[in-house]
Amino acid sequence: MQTRVGVVGAGLIGRAWAIVFARAGVPVRLYDVDEQALAAARDALRHSLDDLAASGLIGAPQEVLSRIRFEADLTQAMADVDYVQECGPENLEAKRQIYVQLEAAVASTTILASSTSGIAASRFTDHLQHPERCLVAHPVNPPYLIPLVEVVPTPDTTEAVVERTLRLMEAVDQAPILVRREVQGFILNRLQGALLNEALRLFRDGYVSAADLDKTVKHGLGLRWSFMGPFETIDLNAPRGVVDYGRRYGPLYQAVDGERGGDDPWEANTLTRLDAERRHELPAAQLAERQAWRDRRLMALIAHQRALGND
Structure with missing residues (x-):
């Protein structure tokens, strides 16, 4: 049926x-x-x-x-x-x-x-x-x-x-x-939230512009993440896999994590400054057009993945 x-x-x-x-x-x-x-x-x-x-x-x-x-x-x-x-x-x-x-x-x-x-x-x-x-x-x-x-x-x-x-x-x-047990935000939004929280802190504290932060993901992390996840990424980024990667880079990530405070990266002043930079890059009147562009790019990516037999 x-x-x-x-x-x-x-x-x-x-x-x-x-x-x-x-x-x-x-x-x-x-x-x-x-x-x-x-x-x-x-x-x-x-x-x-x-x-x-x-x-x-x-x-x-x-x-x-x-x-x-x-x-x-x-x-x-x-x-x-x-x-x-x-x-x-x-x-x-x-x-x-x-x-x-x-x-x-x-x-x-x-x-x-x-x-x-x-x-x-x-x-x-x-x-x-x-x-x-x-x-x-x-x-x-x-x-x-x-x-x-x-x-x-x-x-x-x-x-x-x-x-x-x-x-x-x-x-x-x-x-x-x-998702084996109920958890607030589930999996994707918890991962996305961790990246967004750190991105906002780096922008807020003057380490990087909004455009360069987006470029870091677009031309760096995003290229790998479009066809493999973070665990497979680190498994392939050390000669002997994840344990080897952890031995080499775990202390760095642990130290970085310890620098993060409990402050709110979503405060209004940070978002206002971020909005100003984004509107300089993309005026509000062009948001709908850019959204349609995003969807066309996704369609092209999916067509490409299908042609390659994406797994």
Whole structure:
């Protein structure tokens, strides 16, 4: 039997998830309480699918779009789906209410997965009759271009639900990872946060300009990290692997880590100065154009990786 998917929320992330599932041949019910949001979603999806086709990443855009059904009634949208991807507001109370409504609309075996960026699912599912089928499936925006999905079960989530979710993500060409226990921010945002915190401190304290900091990642770390992670990187950067690397460079990193204080690198003055440098590099009026450029570059990178048989 073919898997049927419901997506709750027709905003940026909900639309992106709809593309992920529909391009893999999965029927999608895209729900939003706002009918105008649904109408806008249809146009936005058509535009995104045309861009993907132009980059050679999908075949017929209209065929993909035809697999997405737009629904303004939650009960109709979720009546016979096997898996729900919730993309509602990043608000705890709102999610608790949405999940009560979802539980009333779906079968007891339907998986309820949240796209939340950092709220542990146990905080908005512990009041349900069947919390054991709930978990987080956190994407990276946009998931139809960046395939990582963080699958984060709650203490109540069954192993069967976790396995079904992992298999579904693999079947729709995502790259799922299992976060073994709930942790604030999950994995990606904790890693990203560590880099951002250090980047802001280096900028704030006058060691580097915003442009040169970005250049360091773009022309340095980012080149390797586009096809291997930090552990594989250090494993290959010493003659005898990670233990050898730790012996050589561990003391340096330990000393650097000890220099970091408990101060807040996100203070308003630092962000104001950073914004001034960024607006000098990229005026606010050009942000949308640059975002579209970013997505085209990602499409080109994915096409290149596919041609090389990226693993």
